[in-house]
Each structure stands twice: as structure tokens, then as C-alpha cells.
Amino acid sequence: MNDALRSAQQHSAPAVHPPAERTAVIALAGQPNMGKSTLFNLLTGLNQHVGNWPGKTVEQRQGGFVHHQRTLRLVDLPGTYSLSANSPEEIIAREYILHEKPDLVVAVVSAAHLERSLYLVAELIALPAPLVVALNMMDVAAQQGIQIDVPVLEAALGVPVVPLVATRAEGVRRLLDVIEDCLTGSYLLPPRRLPAIRPDHQQVLDQAQQLITGFVPPDYPAAWTASKLLEGDGEILRQMQAHLPEERWESLHALLKAHDDAGLAIASGRYAWIERMLRAAVHRPIGGQMSLTDRLDRFATHPVLGLVILALILGAVFWLTFTIGAPLQEWLESALLMPLTETARGWLAAAPFWLRGLVIDGLIGGAGAVITFLPILVIFFSVFGLLEDVGYMARAAFVMDRLMHAMGLHGKSFLPLFLGFGCNVPAVMGTRVIESWPARLLTMLLAPLVPCAARMAVLAFLAAAFFGAQGALVSWGLVLFALLLLVVSGMALNRLLFKGERSAFIMELPLYHIPNLRTIALLVWQRSLAFIRKAATLILLFSLGVWALAVLPGGEMETSYLAQIGRFFAPLGRLAGLDWRLTVALLSSFLAKENAVATLGVLFGRGEDSGLAQTLATTYSPASGLAFMTIALLFIPCAATLAVLRQESGSWKWAAVNVLLMLVVSFAAGAGVYTLARALGG
Amino acid sequence: MTTPPLPLCDLKPGHQGTLLALNGGRGLTARLAALGFTPGVRIAMLQNYGHGPLLVEVRQTRVALGRGEAQRILITEQQS
Numbered sequence: 046m047n048d049a050l051r052s053a054q055q056h057s058a059p060a061v062h063p064p065a066e067r068t069a070v071i072a073l074a075g076q077p078n079m080g081k082s083t084l085f086n087l088l089t090g091l092n093q094h095v096g097n098w099p100g101k102t103v104e105q106r107q108g109g110f111v112h113h114q115r116t117l118r119l120v121d122l123p124g125t126y127s128l129s130a131n132s133p134e135e136i137i138a139r140e141y142i143l144h145e146k147p148d149l150v151v152a153v154v155s156a157a158h159l160e161r162s163l164y165l166v167a168e169l170i171a172l173p174a175p176l177v178v179a180l181n182m183m184d185v186a187a188q189q190g191i192q193i194d195v196p197v198l199e200a201a202l203g204v205p206v207v208p209l210v211a212t213r214a215e216g217v218r219r220l221l222d223v224i225e226d227c228l229t230g231s232y233l234l235p236p237r238r239l240p241a242i243r244p245d246h247q248q249v250l251d252q253a254q255q256l257i258t259g260f261v262p263p264d265y266p267a268a269w270t271a272s273k274l275l276e277g278d279g280e281i282l283r284q285m286q287a288h289l290p291e292e293r294w295e296s297l298h299a300l301l302k303a304h305d306d307a308g309l310a311i312a313s314g315r316y317a318w319i320e321r322m323l324r325a326a327v328h329r330p331i332g333g334q335m336s337l338t339d340r341l342d343r344f345a346t347h348p349v350l351g352l353v354i355l356a357l358i359l360g361a362v363f364w365l366t367f368t369i370g371a372p373l374q375e376w377l378e379s380a381l382l383m384p385l386t387e388t389a390r391g392w393l394a395a396a397p398f399w400l401r402g403l404v405i406d407g408l409i410g411g412a413g414a415v416i417t418f419l420p421i422l423v424i425f426f427s428v429f430g431l432l433e434d435v436g437y438m439a440r441a442a443f444v445m446d447r448l449m450h451a452m453g454l455h456g457k458s459f460l461p462l463f464l465g466f467g468c469n470v471p472a473v474m475g476t477r478v479i480e481s482w483p484a485r486l487l488t489m490l491l492a493p494l495v496p497c498a499a500r501m502a503v504l505a506f507l508a509a510a511f512f513g514a515q516g517a518l519v520s521w522g523l524v525l526f527a528l529l530l531l532v533v534s535g536m537a538l539n540r541l542l543f544k545g546e547r548s549a550f551i552m553e554l555p556l557y558h559i560p561n562l563r564t565i566a567l568l569v570w571q572r573s574l575a576f577i578r579k580a581a582t583l584i585l586l587f588s589l590g591v592w593a594l595a596v597l598p599g600g601e602m603e604t605s606y607l608a609q610i611g612r613f614f615a616p617l618g619r620l621a622g623l624d625w626r627l628t629v630a631l632l633s634s635f636l637a638k639e640n641a642v643a644t645l646g647v648l649f650g651r652g653e654d655s656g657l658a659q660t661l662a663t664t665y666s667p668a669s670g671l672a673f674m675t676i677a678l679l680f681i682p683c684a685a686t687l688a689v690l691r692q693e694s695g696s697w698k699w700a701a702v703n704v705l706l707m708l709v710v711s712f713a714a715g716a717g718v719y720t721l722a723r724a725l726g727g
Numbered sequence: 728m729t730t731p732p733l734p735l736c737d738l739k740p741g742h743q744g745t746l747l748a749l750n751g752g753r754g755l756t757a758r759l760a761a762l763g764f765t766p767g768v769r770i771a772m773l774q775n776y777g778h779g780p781l782l783v784e785v786r787q788t789r790v791a792l793g794r795g796e797a798q799r800i801l802i803t804e805q806q807s
Contacts, residue, residue, distance in 0.1 A: 127761030131754065160786040161763050277753045308753065312760035316768070316786075338789070348776055443791045447779040455793060456780070549755050550780060550793030551762065 068116040069228050072142060072174075075153030076165050077124040078436075078555040080181040083211040084153055085121045086567050095571050098123075098137050102477060102693055112221045115228070120147065128168040129276045129308070132480055136280055142174050143264045149227055151220075153179045156186035156193055156208070157556065159327060160319055167240045167315035170204060171269050175227055178206045179220055184213070185556070190330040198326035203237035212561050240318035242272065246310035249300065250275060256297045260288045275307035338436075338556045345437065346554075351444035358441075359463070362428050366421055366467070366498070373420035382417060385409055402596050403589070419573065421498050425467035426572045430565040436557045446550060452535030453543060455550035458488040462531075465495030469686040471576060473693050481548030487538055489694055490703050493682035494531040494710070496524050499638035500678055506642050507677070510658035511670035519671070527678050530710055538706070590684075595633060603648065607632050621676060621715035622669035622723075631673075631680050641677050668722035672715045679711035730804040736781065736797035738772045744802035745769055751799040759800070762790055770802060 075081035085093075089108025098105045106121040122141060123134035142150060152169050154162035159180075169176055186193065199206040205223050209216040226232035242250050254271035261267045262284055273281040274297070286294055301307075344350050386409055393401045432438050438460060446456035457479050465472030472492040479485040496504070504523060508516035595607045611629035618628040626648045633644040642657070649660050661670070681704045682690065691700040738744050746768045749756045763786035764770075773789065774782035780793050792800075 127757070129757050129761060131757070158786075158788055161788045164761060164763070276757065305753065308757055309749065309760055309765065312757075313765040313767075316763065316765050342773075342782075342789075346774060346782060348779060439791070443780060443782070446791070446793065456791075549751075549758065549796050550791065551758055551796060552791045553762065554782070554789040554791055556789075 067114065068118060069148040070118045070120060070145070071224065072120045072122050072147040072150045073153065074122045074138060074142075074150055074165065074169060075124060076126050076162050078553060079124075079153045079155045079158075079162055080211045081121070081124055081153040083561055083564050084179065084181065084209070084217075085119060086564060087211055087214055087217060088117075089119055091567075091570075095575065101133055101137060102695070103133055103137055104477070113225050115225065117224070125165065127164060129273070129278065129312075131279050139168075139172070142169075142172050147174060149175045149177060149224060151177045151179050151224070153181050153211075155182045156180050156191065157182045157189060159186075159191075159193070160316075160323060163319045163322065164315060166202070166204075167318055170202070170237055171239055171266075171272075173266055176204045177220075177223055177227055178202065178204055179209050179211075180206055181209045181211050183208045183216075184210045185558070189336070192328040194326045194328075198322060200235055201238065201322050201325045203235050205232055205234065212559075238318070240315045242275070242307075242314040243310040243317070246275070246304065246307050249304045249307055252300055253297060256293050256300070257285060257289065260285070260290075260293070262288055272311055274301060275304065276311055277301070277305065277308055336556070341557055342440070342554070345440040346443050348444065348447070351440065355441050355444055358432070358437075362425070363466070365428065366424050370421035370424045370498075374417050377417045377420065382409065399596070403592070408589070419576070422467050422471065422576060423569060423573055425464060426471075426569045427565065429464065430568040430572075431560055433568075434560045434565050436555045439552055439554045442552060443554065452487070452491070452532060453539030454484055454487060454535065455548065457550075457552065458484060461488055462492060462495055465492045465497060467498055468576075469493050469495065469497050469682055470689050471572065473686060473689045474575070476693065479548075483543045484548045486694060486699065487535065487543060489690060490538060490699065490706060491531055491535050493686055493690075493703060493707060494527060494534060494679065496527050496678055497638065499683070502639055503634070503641050503677055504674060506658070507661075507670065507674045510661045511665075511667055511674070519674075523674060523678055526675070526714070530679065530714060534706060534710060542702075592636065595636070617712065620719070621672040621712060622666070622719040623673055623676070623715075627665075627669070627673050631676060634677060634680060635684055637685070638677075638683050668719050671722050672719035675718045676711045676715035679707060679714055681707045681711075730806070732801050732803055734798050735770065735772075735783070735792070735800040735802050736775070736794050738770075738775065738802065738804060740772050740775045743769060743771045743805045745805060747801045747803055749800055751796070755796065755799065759796075763788065764800065769805075770800075 073081055073085055085106065085108065089110055092110065093106055093108030096105050096107075097103065103123055108119045108121075110117055110119070120141070122138040125132065125135045125138055128135050128139045141147070150169060150172075152166050154166060166176075166178060180193065180195065180198075183193075193208070195206050195208055205227060207216060207220045207223050209220060211217070223232060241247070250271055253274050254267055257271060257274070258267055261270050265281075265284075270281060270285070274285065285297065289297065345354055386405055389404050389409060390401070393404060429438075432441070441463075442456035442459055444456075445459035449455055449458055452458075458476075460478060461472045461475035464475045469492055472495065473489050476485045476488045476492070479488055501520075501524070504520050505516070508520045508523075510516075512519045594610075595605050597606055599605070608625070608629050611632050612625045614628050614632075615623075615625040618624070618631075623631075626645065629648065630641045630644040634641040645661065646657050649657060649664075665673070681687075687700050687704070690703055691697055694700065732747055733744075735744065746764060746766055748766065749759055749764065751759065768785060771784045772781065773784055778794070780791050781797055782789060782791055783797075784790070
């Protein structure tokens with residue numbers, strides 16, 4: 046049993062239930078868009094634990110509930126189309142089933158996409174674990190006139206099949222009863238019918254199995270291992286190379302090399318098996334009418350109209366964020382953060398200055414500032430969750446694919462980058478949707494170039510200070526400029542670091558459906574919780590470190606290490622028209638982006654509301670102001686983003702690469718803007 | 728009646744083809760096969776503007792493909 050599982054057990058059933066004597070572990074498997082999460086949420090409610098699979102940045106969800114005096118521990122396996130393409134998700138799913146040996150595997154399939162969704166079942170059925178098929182989306186299938194003869198399908202598979210409408214909680218009781226019957230061994234069925242390889246490759250499979258017999262590692266069934274070898278599974282190949290004697294490995298290697306098309310023969314065999322099942326159990330109307338999805342996709346995926354629709358949706362999201370999110374943020378600041386600061390100040394009146402500073406400026410100032418972004422994030426997460434659940438997000442990725450191409454990325458990278466407008470932290474975490482590692486890393490490195498809400502706020506203040514009525518126009522121009530630089534950086538990084546490699550763009554467009562508010566609410570809840578947890582741990586630690594730099598050794602910002610660093614870099618800053626104070630302000634924005642303005646307030650001895658704007662406008666030329674705004678918009682990511690970047694990329698190296706990239710881009714852009722503005726007479 | 732083999736990216740919208748072969752590497756082939764792209768399967772072209780990604784239907788599922796990926800899928804067109 047792994048650590049994550051053990052920790053989930055602490056979240057076991059509420060105490061109101063009688064103590065359960067029997068427990069069982071149930072793994073939930075399924076392809077994406079099959080309603081697996083809906084079923085998981087339905088069964089576990091809020092009694093779930095979200096973490097990572099040990100050693101992987103793949104999300105792991107576990108939960109528990111009690112049924113018939115039995116504690117059921119539900120483990121949500123990553124959603125995968127197959128167990129053969131060697132992605133981390135697929136390896137996690139099958140290693141879990143083979144090594145952790147759950148008491149039962151429940152495979153969620155869609156009645157409306159039975160042909161494709163049975164593919165994963167064709168893989169699971171070959172594994173030595175008890176299996177139940179949850180036939181979800183019966184309502185959608187019925188709408189399309191698809192009739193499924195459940196008893197026939199069950200007999201043909203040799204596996205219990207339970208029809209389900211997870212969005213309406215229909216069939217769940219029956220599913221639980223069937224699970225209980227399977228666990229007690231009282232559900233009787235004919236033997237399983239396993240898929241076979243396409244006949245022209247049967248001999249090769251037999252040869253491979255002969256070669257490995259007697260050398261297969263424990264937990265791996267021999268026939269299954271042989272077929273995985275034919276599919277070219279890297280993990281299994283490594284294992285067999287370690288276990289096989291030299292000459293057997295040589296012959297196996299030669300055999301596999303001569304038949305490198307065998308993987309397709311196995312996939313074809315699985316689909317032939319599926320077609321047999323469907324012929325027996327499914328009646329489908331001939332020639333369907335035009336579905337809602339067809340009609341909506343005429344617009345949503347159109348190369349021009351699709352972009353217009355996307356732009357309108359993005360505009361609506363920004364509008365929502367700034368009309369609802371920003372006032373809420375201000376309210377949080379005045380109703381929560383300021384009283385908290387005052388209370389802390391009162392309590393710590395007698396405490397040494399460093400403790401007061403640590404708690405008020407470091408702790409409350411650092412982590413608190415991040416927390417006030419929660420309203421904006423919740424709005425972003427909600428809209429995101431809604432668009433995802435309805436099925437629109439795949440269309441957004443599709444229409445953006447053309448534009449993302451220039452950077453060697455594809456459409457899927459657009460989604461996390463868009464999230465970056467709210468906050469870069471979830472944007473970096475959101476890159477998990479991208480399958481290929483180079484593409485994911487590149488997206489991660491580019492995400493901090495998306496101006497987040499905090500930087501937009503700084504920009505708005507400075508633009509108004511320096512340019513008055515033209516401020517909004519200048520801000521808009523600078524944001525567009527930042528996005529242009531994002532594209533240019535992406536193109537350059539792609540050439541430099543990734544040698545122009547491009548990952549395959551293959552993406553299912555799910556049917557549109559009515560959103561499930563429960564699923565969205567849980568998603569928003571979990572994402573917000575993950576963000577708060579980050580703010581409470583990683584971000585807090587980082588904030589304290591930067592705060593220490595800003596007060597040590599003397600306790601004053603003007604003489605701190607940070608100011609010394611600022612003075613050290615001042616000659617560089619002068620290239621972009623910045624004096625040491627502006628340079629220090631930039632450095633302090635590393636703690637949290639909105640600090641840039643607060644620091645200037647400290648350095649000029651004026652509050653944000655008491656004339657700082659006028660002071661700035663009279664102290665600096667518009668050229669310096671514009672350069673400062675440009676750099677502030679593009680400067681190194683905040684501590685929080687950097688911490689998450691390190692975590693998601695797995696090394697400080699990539700976090701450092703990102704800092705370097707942002708430093709170069711921001712100073713080059715700043716110096717360029719300054720020189721140009723001076724030349725134009727600014 | 729069928730036509731000579733052509734890459735999927737040359738199939739016009741509204742037309743259908745039968746998959747002949749996948750010419751990608753092992754990784755691409757495995758991903759495509761899992762989504763239902765196996766020899767003999769029928770593919771309907773839903774959207775293809777001659778540039779950019781395209782949209783097909785295979786085994787009752789809508790799949791978006793990059794042009795580069797569609798280049799590696801060989802089909803024969805079905806005349807209806």
C-alpha cells in the first residue's frame with residue numbers, strides 16, 4: 046500500500062456510521078469524457094483527498110464511503126484512452142492494478158460512445174483483477190436512439206454491466222449492490238471472453254510468449270506481457286531486458302524488430318472484439334439526424350467565427366473578473382487583511398521589531414496578498430469549469446491550434462496560458478493537460494509572460510499616474526506587446542531548447558452537454574483549495590525569504606540587502622531609464638507583483654492614495670515611466686509562480702531558465718521602449 | 728468503388744474514406760489506434776479548410792487532428 050493511500054485512510058468514513066469491519070479498495074478506470082469524475086464525486090462527495098501519485102505530477106484522487114457496513118476506498122485512476130501509449134497516466138493506471146491489486150476495478154464507459162469506450166475495457170479485461178463495467182450516459186444514448194441489451198452485453202463480456210446516468214444519480218444503488226456481490230463472490234457469470242490479436246500475427250505473439258515464459262516478473266501475466274512487448278511498451282521492454290538471459294533477449298529483440306507493426310494488429314484485434322460485442326448487444330438507428338453538437342460546431346470550430354466566439358467569451362470572462370472579482374478583492378483586503386494587520390500590530394506592540402515585521406509584512410503581507418486573489422481565481426475557475434464541463438474547451442483549443450503552431454505548440458497549450466490572466470500559479474499547474482513533455486515544459490516557461498491580474502493592477506495605477514486619460518490605451522497596448530513577446534519567446538525557445546520538435550495534436554471533441562453544477566462546484570472547490578494550500582506552504586516560505594531580504598540587516602527598506610542589490614543593478618537599470626528606486630521596486634515585486642507600487646510608496650514616503658502618482662509623474666520622464674511599466678509587466682515571475690514552476694518542472698534548472706528568460710526579455714524590452722520613446726521626444 | 732491511396736489530409740469535407748495504414752512512429756500509431764484509427768475503419772471528414780487542423784469522425788467520436796498527423800494516415804476514398 047502506498048503512502049497516498051495510507052494518508053487517504055485518515056479521511057475515512059465519518060464517525061456517525063457504525064465502525065465498519067470490512068474494507069475494500071476499488072479502482073475507478075475510464076477514458077476521458079465518460080463521466081468518471083461525476084461518478085467519483087457522486088460516490089465520495091466532499092470526503093475525498095486530492096494529491097499526486099507518488100513521484101509523479103499526475104493528480105491522484107481518493108475517497109471513501111460506507112456501504113452495507115463495508116468501508117469502500119475509491120481510487121480514481123487517471124483518465125486514459127488505452128493502457129498502451131506509454132504516457133505517465135497509463136503507466137500509473139496499469140501498475141496500480143497489477144501491483145497494488147485493488148479488490149475490484151470499475152470501468153466507466155459511455156453508452157453513447159460504446160465502440161470507442163470499450164477499448165479500455167478490452168485492455169482491462171486481460172488483467173487479473175475483478176472487473177465491473179459501469180455503462181454511463183444511458184440517457185444520451187437513448188436520445189440518439191441507441192438501444193443496448195445489457196444482459197446480452199454482460200454475457201458476451203463475461204463481466205457485470207450496470208447501466209447508469211451518473212449526472213442524475215440513476216443506477217448508483219444497483220452499482221453498489223453489484224460491487225458488493227462481486228466482493229463476496231456471489232455474482233455468477235460465464236467466463237470472460239478476451240480479445241485476440243489479429244490472426245496474421247498470432248504466431249508472432251506465441252513465439253514472444255514462449256521466449257519469455259519462466260522469466261516474467263511476478264504480478265505480470267505472461268500472455269499480457271507478451272502482447273505488451275509486441276505493442277512496443279517501453280516499460281515492459283526494460284523489465285524483460287533485465288529479467289531475460291542474454292540470448293533469449295537477443296532473439297526476442299530480433300523478433301520484435303521484424304514485426305514492429307504488431308502493435309496495430311493487437312489494436313485491430315481489440316476493435317474486432319468490440320465489434321463482436323456491439324453486434325450482439327447494440328441496436329443503432331441507421332442514419333442519424335443532425336445533432337446539437339453538429340449544429341454548434343459549425344460555428345464553434347469555424348476558423349474565423351470560432352475565433353470571434355472565443356474572443357467574445359474571453360471578453361466576458363474579463364468583464365466578469367473586473368466587475369465582480371476586483372471589488373470583492375478590495376473588500377477582502379479592507380475587511381479581512383487590514384483588521385488582521387491591525388490586530389497583529391496591537392498584539393505585537395511590545396514584540397521586537399523583527400517579529401512584528403515578520404508577522405505583519407512577511408506573513409500577512411506576503412501570503413495575505415496572494416489570498417486576496419482568491420475571488421478573481423474563483424471566477425476564473427468557475428468559468429473554466431463551466432466551459433470545460435459543457436465541452437467547449439476542446440473547441441477553444443481547436444481554433445487556437447493554428448496560432449499556437451508558430452511556437453511549436455498546439456491548441457491544448459492555450460488553455461493553461463489563458464488561465465494565466467487570472468494568476469500564473471494555476472496556469473503553471475494547468476499545463477498538466479498537455480501530454481508531451483517538451484510542449485508542457487515550453488508552455489510552463491511561457492506562462493509567466495501572460496500578464497496576471499496583479500500585474501494588470503500595477504499597470505493600471507502606473508498608466509494613470511504617467512499618462513492620465515491615455516492610461517487605458519497605453520495599458521492595452523502594453524498587454525498586447527507582452528503577448529507578442531510571448532509568441533516571439535515561444536518561437537525562439539522552441540528553436541533553441543526543443544529543436545523545433547512538435548508534439549502530435551490529437552484531441553477528442555466531446556459531445557456538448559448540459560453542465561453538471563455539482564461537478565463544476567467540486568472542481569472549483571478543489572482547485573481553490575489547492576491554491577490556498579500552496580499559499581499556506583510554499584508561497585509563505587518564499588515570501589518570508591524575500592521579506593527578510595527587504596528588511597535585513599538594518600530593518601529599513603532603504604538600507605536592506607534588497608536595496609543594495611537594487612543599487613548594484615542600477616547601472617543596468619539606467620539603460621532603461623530607471624534609477625535605483627525603480628530598480629528596487631522591481632526587485633520587491635518578486636514577493637508579489639502588486640508590491641511594486643507599495644515599495645515606491647515606502648521609498649518616496651508617500652502612500653498610494655496620498656500623492657504618489659503626482660510625485661512619480663514629476664520625478665520621472667514619460668519615457669522612464671513607460672520603460673518601467675514595460676519591465677514591471679514582464680519582470681521575473683513572483684515567488685509563488687517560481688515555486689510552482691520548480692515543483693511542476695521537477696528541477697530548479699527550469700525555474701532558473703525562466704528567470705533568465707524573463708530578465709532578458711523584460712530589460713531588452715524596457716531598454717528598447719526607453720530608447721525609442723527618447724528618440725520620439727518623450 | 729475505391730480510389731488510389733491518399734493521405735487523410737487530402738480528403739474533402741463531407742467525404743468518407745477507409746483507413747489503409749498508419750505511417751507514424753510507434754507512439755503516434757499507438758495513440759491513434761487507441762482512438763479507433765485501425766485499418767479498415769471508416770473515417771468521415773467533418774472539417775478541412777486545406778490548412779490548419781482538421782476534424783474527423785471515427786467510430787462515432789469526433790477527433791481533431793493536426794495536419795501533420797493527418798498526413799501520416801493513409802486512406803482510400805469511398806465513392807458514394
